[in-house]
Amino acid sequence: MPNKQTLVIGASENEERYSNMAIKLLTQHGHTVFGIGNRKGQVGNTVIETEKKDYSDINTVTLYLNPKLQEAYYDYILSVKPKRIIFNPGTENIILKNLAEAQGITTENACTLVLLRLGQY
Numbered sequence: 001m002p003n004k005q006t007l008v009i010g011a012s013e014n015e016e017r018y019s020n021m022a023i024k025l026l027t028q029h030g031h032t033v034f035g036i037g038n039r040k041g042q043v044g045n046t047v048i049e050t051e052k053k054d055y056s057d058i059n060t061v062t063l064y065l066n067p068k069l070q071e072a073y074y075d076y077i078l079s080v081k082p083k084r085i086i087f088n089p090g091t092e093n094i095i096l097k098n099l100a101e102a103q104g105i106t107t108e109n110a111c112t113l114v115l116l117r118l119g120q121y
Contacts, residue, residue: 007055008023009037009062010091020043021113027046034058035048038050061085062088063093067092067093077096078100081105
């Protein structure tokens, strides 16, 4: 399985958060993971930044922010030019979906954890 550089938006050091679980499982599956969250921190070797860094070669953005909080990230997400955006349960957002698809970005309403466990990531 090829490395799919993944940007987790809504990343958290809190082990009870799904974003934290996703970072760990993505890393276990050999993907390079970057995180952006409310607080700086670290999950394993993945550093969680608070600034919108200029990442390149991002395959997937996986969202762990509710649609209202996503608004501040629309331009940023589109600017990193991911191949796809995963809207995890509770993050579904028709506005961002339409903006992304208009730029040729694939979108998926799915759970990153489930996709990884089923080998469909």
